[in-house]
Amino acid sequence: MPATPSQQGVDDVSERTQQNRSAGQDQSPATKSGRRLAAQLAEKKAADRRRKRNAAISSLAAVAVAAVLIGVFVAIGGGDDKPKTQADATPSASAPAAPDEAGAPPAPQLPAGADPALGSKPTVEAGKGELKKLTVTPLIKGTGPAVQKGQTITTNYLGVFYKDGKEFDSSWSSGQPASFPIGVGQVIPGWDQGLVGVTVGSRVLLDIPSELAYGKDAAAKGAPEGPLRFVVDVLAAQ
Template sequence: MSNRVVETKNDRRVAAKAARKAAAERAARAKRRRQQLAIVLAGLAVVAIVVAIVLFARGGDDDSGQQVASAPGASASAAPPAGGIPADADPALKTKPVVQKGEGTVTELKVTPLIEGTGPAAQNGQTVTVNYVGVTYADGKEFDASWNGGKPFPVQLGSGGVIEGWDKGLVGAKQGSRLQLDIPATMAYGEQPPAGYPPGALRFVVDVLSVQ
């Protein structure tokens, strides 16, 4: 057998081995690309899930976590909020009350029943839906009222979602009641509140529409 034939066979074996090696490398690269793609897709899926959870949580928020007086200084309206008035409630609850300024100073929370309701009494942890008018105690200037927006205001008692004067003043209030809350500054927004909130003592007249 000539050296030429031997060399040709060797060349073929080397070429075949090189081809197999190249094919194996291509397969390995393809596998790595598939693994990397799978990792990227998994990461995108996790991001999508996190975004969906955040959007769902934000979408589930409502006004119950907001402080009372979120729109101080809004213009008054004589029209009652649509719906929400108990069928057996005093007809006066269908009309926005006129709230006068107070006299003297307010050093502690004072709750004055104006209309006695006959429904269940509110307890901590329950949600009460109310209409309200809020004025500054010293001059009777209205700074907020649910009547202006045409929508009653829900609040969970004891959750800290409203000022302390509400959290404590509405406990025990019966459905269908109208209450006057005289609240000292220490149980409201303080003497130097954040911008947009009224300072000093406040007076609210609150209609309790439902207790749940």
């Protein structure tokens, strides 16, 4: 049976009251507090994610910097460990010297303990004044035994004219030292007299007057005339 108007009004009032109660419950303090707590938790989680991301980026940057520094140190230190080449090594005193002139043969092997200067061709200038007697001037003092009369000596030599210094003979041109008996008349008198007693490993300057060189018959023999000057390296004596 349909409700009467008065009853309908009562029902409408009752329904509105129920709706108002429901709306009031949604706005209760407990519901607001829960929402604030949820928002705070979400913000905390987002902050944690940002911190982790920043920490990861910082770690990667530190690793990259360390790698660059290590590379620089290795590059700098590598130069100190570089092995020396044969060209950096100091040559032995007994090793043959390189030629002084383009195309010239190297000097022969030197005696043990000899001055390395013996491996280079000497420079000889002209003499001064009139040469009247044999003069022996030590240029390098060798440490080997003294040459004795009758021994065969091995030498490098360079001969020039005493007056003008012009070269006329040299064992350096062929790159082969000369060997001959000494003190027994096999060479010019200036050599026989001037080289006996010289120690092996020595370099001496011999100023030889004409009479102790090739003498008056030098031109007829095709030998150099006049006083002569020699620089002689004594390499061995047997």
